[in-house]
Amino acid sequence: MEPTDDVAPANVLEARPRRGAARMPAPSIVMRDQPQVEVLSNPDLLQSRSAVDAVALERGGMVDWSRTRSRISEEFRLVQRQILRTAFGPGSDPGFSNLLMVTSARPGEGKSFTSVNLAGSIARQGDHHVLLVDADSKRDSFCYALGLAESRGLLDLVSNPKLDPAPLIVKTPIERLSILPVGRERERSAELFSTKEMTRLIQSLGRRYADRLLILDAPPCLSTSDPAVLAPVVGQIVFVVEADRTQRDEVEASLDLIQACQTITLVLNKQQISSRYTFGAYSSYYSS
Numbered sequence: 001m002e003p004t005d006d007v008a009p010a011n012v013l014e015a016r017p018r019r020g021a022a023r024m025p026a027p028s029i030v031m032r033d034q035p036q037v038e039v040l041s042n043p044d045l046l047q048s049r050s051a052v053d054a055v056a057l058e059r060g061g062m063v064d065w066s067r068t069r070s071r072i073s074e075e076f077r078l079v080q081r082q083i084l085r086t087a088f089g090p091g092s093d094p095g096f097s098n099l100l101m102v103t104s105a106r107p108g109e110g111k112s113f114t115s116v117n118l119a120g121s122i123a124r125q126g127d128h129h130v131l132l133v134d135a136d137s138k139r140d141s142f143c144y145a146l147g148l149a150e151s152r153g154l155l156d157l158v159s160n161p162k163l164d165p166a167p168l169i170v171k172t173p174i175e176r177l178s179i180l181p182v183g184r185e186r187e188r189s190a191e192l193f194s195t196k197e198m199t200r201l202i203q204s205l206g207r208r209y210a211d212r213l214l215i216l217d218a219p220p221c222l223s224t225s226d227p228a229v230l231a232p233v234v235g236q237i238v239f240v241v242e243a244d245r246t247q248r249d250e251v252e253a254s255l256d257l258i259q260a261c262q263t264i265t266l267v268l269n270k271q272q273i274s275s276r277y278t279f280g281a282y283s284s285y286y287s288s
């Protein structure tokens, strides 16, 4: 697909779901076109010790961030500015505001795409380290694409609180981006996610890595209780809405479930603009 310029101006707002007049703002991220991974041609990055190679990053949806003028970088930059302000700006709460959960109503709406690209974009362009946490144990989680399906991670840490998280964190060829895989205890994931240990673990990871942005790629709100359980312990949520697919009542039901979080940013994904498939900007309001 050709890069497109005919994307509506991006608009990033904060949503605080309230009964009666929930806001539905949306930043935007462009549909990726020809995936390229620039790090392959950068010898410095190739020399860095990492368990995730550049090809795996490409497979996982890591786009060509090096083309700084590319539309996708622009779109993610708009979203990330707001996220970083909430995470580290004036009035932020270190160890809490830096915990960001990405969720949506249903599977397939672009949570992992958003998490992975947001993480990469912030790590590449900002001053902040990003720890991308795979918190979705489904087979299409981004860890599978990155070849990390068999690595220990989040679920192992929950089932064994004595385990040190540091050795489980995987480096990537992008200097400020590292990954905590979902882990090996996936058959027990439903049970483990609902435990107090999971919320305690997320809180302790937030505090331990207070200087990093932790992006949790979570499951959908309407098929698991995980986002609702985690909502009170994360500082912010990015809620992905798929254009022409996610229904308004699904958005409303999901926002009700995660309303314990005070800062929810809605993004509209896969918007069709001028017959091209993009992640275009969009903003609207609705009342319940």
Ligand SMILES: Nc1ncnc2c1ncn2[C@@H]1O[C@H](COP(=O)(O)OP(=O)(O)O)[C@@H](O)[C@H]1O
Residues within 6 Å of the ligand: 029, 030, 031, 032, 061, 104, 106, 107, 108, 109, 110, 111, 112, 113, 114, 140, 269, 270, 278, 279
């Ligand atoms: N803006 C986008 N541009 C291109 N492909 C996208 C976009 N958003 C999602 N996809 C693709 O759609 C599929 C589902 O997205 P994914 O992020 O895995 O959904 P979820 O994590 O919500 O289940 C994946 O193949 C992903 O690469």
Ligand SMILES: [Mg+2]
Residues within 6 Å of the ligand: 111, 112, 113, 136, 140, 141, 142, 217
């Ligand atoms: Mg996913």
